[in-house]
Amino acid sequence: DAGVTQSPTHLIKTRGQQVTLRCSPKSGHDTVSWYQQALGQGPQFIFQYYEEEERQRGNFPDRFSGHQFPNYSSELNVNALLLGDSALYLCASSLDAGRGETQYFGPGTRLLVL
Amino acid sequence: GDSVTQMEGPVTLSEEAFLTINCTYTATGYPSLFWYVQYPGEGLQLLLKATKADDKGSNKGFEATYRKETTSFHLEKGSVQVSDSAVYFCALSDQDQAGTALIFGKGTTLSVSS
Numbered sequence: 001d002a003g004v005t006q007s008p009t010h011l012i013k014t015r016g017q018q019v020t021l022r023c024s025p026k027s028g029h030d031t032v033s034w035y036q037q038a039l040g041q042g043p044q045f046i047f048q049y050y051e052e053e054e055r056q057r058g059n060f061p062d063r064f065s066g067h068q069f070p071n072y073s074s075e076l077n078v079n080a081l082l083l084g085d086s087a088l089y090l091c092a093s094s095l096d097a098g099r100g101e102t103q104y105f106g107p108g109t110r111l112l113v114l
Numbered sequence: 115g116d117s118v119t120q121m122e123g124p125v126t127l128s129e130e131a132f133l134t135i136n137c138t139y140t141a142t143g144y145p146s147l148f149w150y151v152q153y154p155g156e157g158l159q160l161l162l163k164a165t166k167a168d169d170k171g172s173n174k175g176f177e178a179t180y181r182k183e184t185t186s187f188h189l190e191k192g193s194v195q196v197s198d199s200a201v202y203f204c205a206l207s208d209q210d211q212a213g214t215a216l217i218f219g220k221g222t223t224l225s226v227s228s
Contacts, residue, residue, distance in 0.1 A: 004157075033215060042118075042203050042218035043158070056213025090157055094214065100146040100165035100207075103216060105157040 002027065004093050004106035012112045013081050021076045021109045025093030031055075032074040033103060034066060037088040049074055050096055078111075086113045116141045116208050120219035127194055127226050135189040135222045137178075137204035145206040147171075147180050147187040148216065152201045161189075161202070194226045 005024045013019050025032050031050045035043035045058035049068035063079045072093075078085055088110050092103035121136040139145065146165045150158040162171030167182035176191045187204060204219040 031214070042220045045215040045217065048213040048215055050213070056215050058215065100163065101214065102160050102163065105159070107157040
């Protein structure tokens, strides 16, 4: 059973560009969450998708947007990249069955903005 | 808002020493509590969790008890190994929110030497 997969693993962009990151959830999971982890910090919640809708959003600007597809996979889009967007972007999947459900994380996409 | 506070690291121990990593939280509702571990260059893995007060989560010799009266979820292990060297994150998921976003602490780096 494949776990959460993310692509690409690494990415280098320049300021002002746009980027799309992709995530495939663990088999059977219907909820996908995205987190940003700056170097030396804990992950920060960006948003969560369930039934193809953004259900919850963290304190991130509108430059960060997402999408969930009917097969539950998801994309994270970041427009007008800033140097401060350089981070590890983590995708997590879970089953929408309550607060105690475990979120399973992918290996992440490391984004460097120059 | 909700938050998680972890003890500052790094924590440096010799093999077979006793480990405690302190974690306290602030939440408006009754959160579920989690400990995740991140090995170098990898994503996050769930270590253990507890979903209600007085629950004890345990895994791989690690354990933590959900203490509502002290709003704490301290991680302990009786005898650490070199392979336990990693970054440990305490997190909560608050049932008062529409989704199940995880709020993480800043992480505690553990280094175990032989």
